[in-house]
Amino acid sequence: MLFIFFPIISVVVQSFHVEHEQVIRSVETCDLFGCKQSTTIDQEATAALRAESPLGQFAGLTTYLDRNHLAVDEVGATWNRTDSWRDFGSQMLNLPFYKAMGFTLTYTFVVTPLVIILGFVIAVAVNSATRVLRGPLIFFSLLPMMITPLVGALILFWMVDARGIIGTTLQYLAGDPNLSVKASTPLMWIMLMVYGVWHSAPFAFIVYYAGLQTVSQDTLEAARVDGASRWLQIRHVIIPHLLPLTTFIALMQLMDNFRVFEPIVSFAANAHATSLSWAIFNDLGGETRQLSSAAATSVLTIIGVAILLSPVLVRTWRDFDRK
Amino acid sequence: MSSKLKRQPPAVTFLIVTILAIWMLLAAFPFLWTLWGSFKVEGDFFSKANWANALTGTLTAAETGGRFTGDGYHGAWIQEEFWRAAWNSVIVCFFVVTISLTLGTLGGYALARSTYRYAFWFLLAALIFRAMPPITLVSGYLPVFFQWNLWGHTATTIIVLVAINQPFTLWMLHSFFKNIPAELDESAMVDGCTRFQAFRNVIIPVMWPGVITTGLFSFLLAYNDFAVTAMLLSKENQTMIPKVASFLGTTQTKGNVMFAVSSVVSVTAPLFLMIMFFQRQIVGGLTAGAVKG
Numbered sequence: 106m107l108f109i110f111f112p113i114i115s116v117v118v119q120s121f122h123v124e125h126e127q128v129i130r131s132v133e134t135c136d137l138f139g140c141k142q143s144t145t146i147d148q149e150a151t152a153a154l155r156a157e158s159p160l161g162q163f164a165g166l167t168t169y170l171d172r173n174h175l176a177v178d179e180v181g182a183t184w185n186r187t188d189s190w191r192d193f194g195s196q197m198l199n200l201p202f203y204k205a206m207g208f209t210l211t212y213t214f215v216v217t218p219l220v221i222i223l224g225f226v227i228a229v230a231v232n233s234a235t236r237v238l239r240g241p242l243i244f245f246s247l248l249p250m251m252i253t254p255l256v257g258a259l260i261l262f263w264m265v266d267a268r269g270i271i272g273t274t275l276q277y278l279a280g281d282p283n284l285s286v287k288a289s290t291p292l293m294w295i296m297l298m299v300y301g302v303w304h305s306a307p308f309a310f311i312v313y314y315a316g317l318q319t320v321s322q323d324t325l326e327a328a329r330v331d332g333a334s335r336w337l338q339i340r341h342v343i344i345p346h347l348l349p350l351t352t353f354i355a356l357m358q359l360m361d362n363f364r365v366f367e368p369i370v371s372f373a374a375n376a377h378a379t380s381l382s383w384a385i386f387n388d389l390g391g392e393t394r395q396l397s398s399a400a401a402t403s404v405l406t407i408i409g410v411a412i413l414l415s416p417v418l419v420r421t422w423r424d425f426d427r428k
Numbered sequence: 429m430s431s432k433l434k435r436q437p438p439a440v441t442f443l444i445v446t447i448l449a450i451w452m453l454l455a456a457f458p459f460l461w462t463l464w465g466s467f468k469v470e471g472d473f474f475s476k477a478n479w480a481n482a483l484t485g486t487l488t489a490a491e492t493g494g495r496f497t498g499d500g501y502h503g504a505w506i507q508e509e510f511w512r513a514a515w516n517s518v519i520v521c522f523f524v525v526t527i528s529l530t531l532g533t534l535g536g537y538a539l540a541r542s543t544y545r546y547a548f549w550f551l552l553a554a555l556i557f558r559a560m561p562p563i564t565l566v567s568g569y570l571p572v573f574f575q576w577n578l579w580g581h582t583a584t585t586i587i588v589l590v591a592i593n594q595p596f597t598l599w600m601l602h603s604f605f606k607n608i609p610a611e612l613d614e615s616a617m618v619d620g621c622t623r624f625q626a627f628r629n630v631i632i633p634v635m636w637p638g639v640i641t642t643g644l645f646s647f648l649l650a651y652n653d654f655a656v657t658a659m660l661l662s663k664e665n666q667t668m669i670p671k672v673a674s675f676l677g678t679t680q681t682k683g684n685v686m687f688a689v690s691s692v693v694s695v696t697a698p699l700f701l702m703i704m705f706f707q708r709q710i711v712g713g714l715t716a717g718a719v720k721g
Contacts, residue, residue, distance in 0.1 A: 230447040242448065244707055245456045251703050251710070252459075253652040255669055256692050260458045263465075263689065303454065311711055335440060366655060 206409075208294070213362040216301040220358055221351060223302060224309020229339065231310070232317045243314070250307035258368035261300050300368050305361065309354045316350045317343070359413055459696065466501070466686070466693045501690045510691050513671035516582060517651065520667050523586045524650040525643050528597045531590075533639060536601030537627060541610065585660045589653060593646050600645070604638030605631075641709045644702070651699070668695050 231242050249257060320343055328338050505511050608631065616626040651669075658670040666674070672691050703710065 226447060227451050230444045230451070233444050234448060240707075242452070243711065244703060245452055247703050247707065247710065248459060248700075249455050251648065251699055253654070253669055253695060253699070255652075255654045255673060256695050257458075259672070259688070259692055260462045264458060264461060307455070315711070 209363060209365065209409075211294070212298060212301060212365050213359060215298050216305065216362050217355060217358040219298075219302045220305045220309050221354055223306040224354070225313050225347070227306065227310045228313035228317055229343070231314060243311075246307045246310055248307075249303050250305065250311075252304075254304060254368065257304055258300055261296075261303070265296060297365075297368050301362060301365065304368075305358060308357070312350050312354055313347060316347045320346050360410070363410060363413060459700075462689060462696075463693055466690045501694070505691075505694070510668070510671060510687075510694065513666050513668045514694070516661075516665055517667040517669075519582055520586055520589070520657070521647055521650045524589045524593065525646045527586070528590045528593050528646045529639060529643050531594065532597035532601045532642060533635065535598050537605050537631060539598065539602045540605035540608075541613075582661070582665050585657055585665075588656055588660060589650050592656070593649050596649075597642050597646055600642045601638060604642070605635070608634060637709070640706075641712060644706055644709055647702075 227246065231239060231246070234242060252260075324342050325338060328342050333341065505514075612634075613623075613626040613630050616630045617623065621629065653667075654669045654673065657667045658673060661667065661670065668691070672688060672695060
């Protein structure tokens with residue numbers, strides 16, 4: 106059987122080989138710059154090298170260590186100069202890489218729990234709605250998720266514009282006619298996160314909703330007979346039932362939010378908040394395509410993803426072993 | 429007693445209705461607002477004087493004579509050649525879906541019927557591709573494409589999108605084929621079919637639901653992608669999403685944000701229809717677990 110199917114499998118494997126080579130390629134490109142320790146750490150020389158040959162030159166770890174990425178020198182200097190953590194932190198956020206990292210992490214860890222909570226609330230609410238209403242409810246709930254992220258963010262962005270509807274309302278609420286979301290960093294961050302929650306909550310909702318369909322009615326019945334109130338039923342029957350789903354959603358969301366990118370483009374928020382993906386995009390898309398810089402950020406991002414993912418991978422491995 | 433307790437107290441009903449109403453408002457209102465606004469002139473959609481102008485279209489009436497205007501659409505589709513981007517989108521989506529489904533069905537079937545644990549590695553690959561920002565991959569592709577002079581062609585982008593998409597497609601179809609009992613094709617083979625005939629005559633007729641769901645997700649990926657298409661396509665080959673983004677750069681200065689607004693509506697419309705027709709499959713695919721669009 107396996108022999109008959111060998112051609113197909115090999116086609117598949119080959120199709121995979123292309124990809125994997127490409128993935129390795131992405132590591133390689135930076136490896137060419139970053140695989141060996143070089144003793145000449147000279148930023149100008151690095152820039153010159155980059156300019157004259159985009160590939161195949163050898164710059165050691167310079168790209169990684171320069172100001173745009175790990176910025177070891179600057180961090181060291183800052184560390185020596187400042188005495189309090191708070192001060193150190195604010196200095197760090199002026200370095201591009203740490204700025205991007207800071208936003209990406211904040212975004213990830215703020216949006217994920219909010220999405221889970223909101224999704225759960227909506228799922229419970231929709232589940233108790235009458236059957237006729239559920240179809241349209243689900244339809245509208247899906248919209249924010251299915252929409253192209255860039256486009257969805259744009260729509261919100263226009264509404265938030267100082268001349269748009271939400272922007273005007275905010276100005277009215279704050280009593281400040283000059284209030285502009287675009288001009289203030291904290292407001293921009295909040296907007297991006299609001300967008301993130303808006304965009305991803307439907308996913309949590311759908312998964313929870315599907316989970317709610319499988320809650321055993323007998324258990325609920327039993328809980329009711331024992332006099333559990335509505336809240337107690339949710340607390341002790343439904344939430345434990347949905348817990349495995351929560352880990353799944355949390356994982357998906359962590360991965361998704363870690364690569365936040367499109368909203369920053371459409372909110373034109375790069376002055377206030379940059380994410381790692383955006384940093385790569387910027388390097389690639391500028392007048393001078395800084396491939397090595399982008400590659401270095403890519404590798405750092407991949408490392409970040411790997412750290413996030415490692416617990417999952419270990420668990421999947423165990424699951425498969427058990428099978 | 430239980431039926432009595434099952435009945436909702438009015439406070440709970442009220443709470444539920446409120447939550448649902450707020451959520452519906454949050455989810456649907458931005459779209460309706462933009463759709464409505466796309467038929468206005470900029471002075472109304474971004475009204476400085478009074479936000480209600482966007483609803484009533486005061487300035488639209490003053491500038492164009494009617495309450496609604498198609499100027500934004502005209503400008504975007506004809507003047508800025510948005511139709512070209514739309515056509516590119518169609519090409520890219522069509523080929524990405526076709527290629528990844530063809531490879532995916534054959535591969536997924538083979539995987540599901542093979543005894544070795546390939547499945548784990550595909551799951552792994554799918555997870556990794558899911559987790560990595562596509563743009564990190566793009567930065568790996570770019571230098572190679574420049575060197576081979578492949579940059580900017582639609583075909584290159586299609587291949588990259590298929591490559592990024594393939595682990596998912598394989599994984600989803602793999603788990604789908606796992607659910608088709610192996611006895612089905614075995615009995616066909618007992619009756620004298622070759623392996624390929626069994627696949628053709630027995631499996632293909634029953635595989636459509638899974639294939640459609642998977643195809644939907646490939647379509648969404650190809651349609652919604654910004655990072656890959658923006659980086660890999662030259663200006664005349666752009667698909668819709670990077671085109672919209674490029675409007676932003678140019679239109680702000682021209683004062684023609686409405687081009688972008690109307691093209692955004694144009695981009696959204698097909699998705700809207702798609703969700704309407706395929707809601708069941710999308711929900712099914714999402715809850716099947718391993719995937720999200």
